Amino acid sequence: MVMNNLSDVEIIESVKKGNQADYSVLIDRYKNKAFTMLKRMLKNEFDAEEVLMDCFLKAYNNIGTFKFESKFSTWFYRIVYNTALTKLSNSKRIIESEMSSIDDLHYLQSNYNADDFIKADNSLLIKKIVNELPPKNAAVVSMFYLEEMSTEEISDVLQISVANVKVILHRSRNLLRDIIEKRNLLQEII
Amino acid sequence: MNNINDEIFNKYLDKELNREEMDRIKIAIENSSELKKKYEALLSVNIFLKNVESESPSTDFTKKVMEKIEIKKASAHQQKYFLFTILSLLGLIVCGITGYVFYETITSIQASETSDLVSNYSNSIGDYFSSLFGKKNLSIFGSVLSFIMLVSGYFLYDYQKYSKKNFSH
Numbered sequence: 001m002v003m004n005n006l007s008d009v010e011i012i013e014s015v016k017k018g019n020q021a022d023y024s025v026l027i028d029r030y031k032n033k034a035f036t037m038l039k040r041m042l043k044n045e046f047d048a049e050e051v052l053m054d055c056f057l058k059a060y061n062n063i064g065t066f067k068f069e070s071k072f073s074t075w076f077y078r079i080v081y082n083t084a085l086t087k088l089s090n091s092k093r094i095i096e097s098e099m100s101s102i103d104d105l106h107y108l109q110s111n112y113n114a115d116d117f118i119k120a121d122n123s124l125l126i127k128k129i130v131n132e133l134p135p136k137n138a139a140v141v142s143m144f145y146l147e148e149m150s151t152e153e154i155s156d157v158l159q160i161s162v163a164n165v166k167v168i169l170h171r172s173r174n175l176l177r178d179i180i181e182k183r184n185l186l187q188e189i190i
Numbered sequence: 191m192n193n194i195n196d197e198i199f200n201k202y203l204d205k206e207l208n209r210e211e212m213d214r215i216k217i218a219i220e221n222s223s224e225l226k227k228k229y230e231a232l233l234s235v236n237i238f239l240k241n242v243e244s245e246s247p248s249t250d251f252t253k254k255v256m257e258k259i260e261i262k263k264a265s266a267h268q269q270k271y272f273l274f275t276i277l278s279l280l281g282l283i284v285c286g287i288t289g290y291v292f293y294e295t296i297t298s299i300q301a302s303e304t305s306d307l308v309s310n311y312s313n314s315i316g317d318y319f320s321s322l323f324g325k326k327n328l329s330i331f332g333s334v335l336s337f338i339m340l341v342s343g344y345f346l347y348d349y350q351k352y353s354k355k356n357f358s359h
Contacts, residue, residue, distance in 0.1 A: 177234075
């Protein structure tokens, strides 16, 4: 209980001193949000859990090299993002990088017809659409909304410019808005 | 009013515009039902994304990761001991060879140049290594050494493979 109140820096210092068990506090702190991001990026629950485990092991093995120059979350999410990209490229899936226009996301709109929205729970359906965003968009949306990271921090994780992060974020929002507008779901999700 | 595009709407939502621009957009939204509808849709997406809860991996996930860390730590120790044993063995062999070379060098120097004590001492060491690495034993010793090296190499490779498998599952 006391450990849960400690900051990331204090926990890392404790782990570095040899208190290996304290690392479980960091795992509990980040596992859900990182898992959600990975599930959105990899589109698969099993892969997401496997990659997440790999990320926590990588972070533990390299914790000695963590110099406290950035937040632990930034450092850890960089590991998560890069490991997910490696997994995607190993699986020979198409990695959607930055999209040149909103039209690139229109395939998502066409995947859903009006009947889907009548039959299913609307919020679940929108959640499903969020889960189907291209990997980079999914990563940006997850870090911005779930982890509440700033666009500067996200740019640090993704190693792209802040302007690019904003473009990806805006396009993802616009896509969801277009779908909501088309299906008249505004009232339901508010 | 027409120049309020999606980008400006997003910036307005994130409060990234200056005060004048914020006021201008606010008035434009209030005066146009079309813009109001667009903005409210974007706002609702923002609220929705903020409220989406994160999902959880399996319940024993933390335990599984900590177990893997334990296994890795244990295997690192075992690997260290294994390497220490191999290196010690190699060290002994190197010592033996050095001793033999030392003996050969000493015997080649004339007895008058060395004291009796050193000469006797080195002779006894030399004799020991000479018998050990003599023509008879040398081939047996070499064969045994090669066999040990091959077996050690196999076990080291097998152990590495086992450790790697443990981590990937």
